[in-house]
Amino acid sequence: MSEWSGHEPGAPCWAELSSTDVTLSVRFYREVFGWEAVFDPRPESGGRGRFTLDGRVVAGVGPGDGLSCAWNTYVAVADAAAATARARAAGGAVVLEPAPVLDEGIAATVRDSAGACLILWQAVRHAGAEVVGEAGTLAWSELVTGETAVREDFFYRAVFDWTVKDAGGYGWWCLHGRPVAGLTGPEPLAHWRSCFAVSRLDAAVARAAELGARVLVPPSMTPQGLRAVLADPQSAVFGLVEAARG
Secondary structure (H helix, E strand, C coil), rough: CCCCCCCCCCCCCEEEEECCCHHHHHHHHHEEEEEEEEECHHHHHCCCEEEEECCCEEEEEEECCCCCCEEEEECCCCCCHHHHHHHHHCEEEEEHHHHHHECEEEEEEECCCCCCEEEEEECCCCHHHHHHHCCCCEEEEECCCCCCCCHHHHHHHHHHHEEEEEECCEEEEECCCCEEEEEEECCCCCCEEEEEEEHHHHHHHHHHCCCCCCCEEEEEEEECCEEEEEEEECCEECCCCCCCCC
16 A cells, blocks of 8 residues: 655645545445544544544544535645745635644644635644555545636645646646645536545445435546546535556
């Protein structure tokens, strides 16, 4: 597996599900990915927990606003306050100012110029996912937007020093020349999407559908490989990609 002791500043590092029914979410993702859930017993945690695979932390879960369910993208930063200031100066909005999350790190929520939100994460004790890129783990994060890459490039270049590289109609956000996230669309509502790897895409899509998920984009070949897009039983949208077979 691709294990990480930390994530480079400017790279997506974590995906966390804000759920309207945490128990249902845990049951669904256990069946689809084989995840187990471990919850922080401290009252101040607000019921937040972590999904694990073979004992390694892969994603987060917790109660949201009670109205909607969504996967949230976290990007590692060296200084959350400085990154927040860059986001504001680049024309974005600060939804939540930098604040400690228990003893784990400092988080801030920003909205880009097209309206997509993501979370800036300055790690203290929690660096993010401990394993990525393998079946049952986060494969990548991508911005889904109707905006052009050129317009989006200004905001993300200013905040993370990202540049855009076209790959057959799909864009890659690159950090120091290395792809770290994706850029796709068009969709009318800009948002960040978490995509998870599975060993057999058709089987994973079929199992998710049996458990109440909706298939928004059926399995198809893309520049990133075989992939699909689903909404879980609480309408949280996520992507699936078939992991490379060694």
